[in-house]
Amino acid sequence: MQNDLKVAIIQSDLVWENPEQNRINFTNKLTAILEPVDLIVLPELFTTGFSMTAQHLAETMTGDTVSWMQRLAKQKKAAITGSVIIVENGSYYNRLLFVFPNGTIEHYDKKHTFTLAGEHNVFTAGKNSVTIDYKGWKIKPLICYDLRFPVWSRNTEDYDLLLYVANWPKVRVSAWDTLLKARAIENMSYCVGVNRVGLDGNSYEYSGHSGVYDVLGERIDQLIDDSEGIDIVTLNKNQVTILREKLGFLYDKDSFTLE
Template sequence: MKATLIQMDIKWADSAANQKAAEQAIHNAPKSDIYILPEMWSTGFATHPENIAESDGKSLAWMIKMSKELDAAVCGSIAVYENEHFYNRFYFVTPDNEPQHYDKRHLFTYGNEHHSYTAGDKRVIATWRGVRFLLQICYDLRFPCFSRNNNDYDAIIYVASWPESRIHVWHTLLCARAIENQCYVIGVNRIGIDLTCKYNGSSEAYDAYGRIMVSCDDNRATAMTFDIDLEKQDSFRKKFPVLNDRD
């Protein structure tokens, strides 16, 4: 399976411009099975989502359209208003099935995300073309118990708005999650500046050995593609069965 990381700048609260930028980046990338966008890719990370979060499904509709056109999965998180609640919702869209979603479990209290958003309570694994993806959002990366591999997934996707000031933590924890869970880990971060933070990207993917498969340049909108090889990963897990000894 080919996976493409879409590292992009995000214009504040301008879903039309961000859809256009994402579409251009996807079309300029190699043909893939899955395209991964950052956290709140359609608006920027909004801790005060009033008048910003989507209730009309416009960005989700765009993801569905792109998925069908590309015959590929398209995923990333969107600020959503539904049933009088705000959610930081990670949509996983495929051409043939209803979209799956994961609502961010660990809200970023340091940035007051918990004051406006409702936390999710379900762990979500989406399967696409034989690969099982655990869906996670940004701050979830700091909580390894929640993402512990129970032999129920092959890869973790973290979509993020992770600031430049803490980027060392980003690199370290992505690698750690890959090693401890014997899986691929894909981290897709944004670039640019919003109302409070500067972002320098550093999107990357690791294999089960903790080796970097692909890494995006800092501070540049770009797309990078790599191969997910489940046969190789399964062979490593059988040879060195760490997961059998997990707590």
């Protein structure tokens, strides 16, 4: 088990519907990370922006972006995660890919598709909750709109890190800030949220506000909210264990199961 987990969060603008250029841009950003890290987190739909033209942009699990993530994970000796448009068995998914340093992949398909933007008309909603074991840490990955639904993130697996990737617009960013902090507090877990900046092809503005929150809901990253940037934050598993045992809040959680 590894007590400290070094996480690099990348808050970036995205080139609308241009996977090749986005891969180039993120290659440059990842190359700029000179110190060793354990996990690199990219935004939601980091190769396209929040586009609904899935039929033109979708890739397969053997496509260029998956191969790119595997190559960079091996080069950086770090896991890389972020979501992309994937087509599988004729259905489109907003799929978070968690690529291990050895190239193996686990994935999570976005459960709550964003009806306000018509995402539910294009993408198939995921059904499975996922917990990833990495270097002795239990990581629960979720995507953007999932943040509004606390039952789906409920900490029944004793995970250590709750992870959200997003294209969360500026107009509702106060909810993003509030809910990230709440998810950390209620689940007694580190909570990492990585959001994009800039304008998309539909002229929606994104203001970042990516953040890392500790078990008590204190923000511990140093990113500037509305600018591109990279920050590296060291998470400490002992802090999670000590505070959970000291305060015992998770022992008192309501007992129910999801259908």
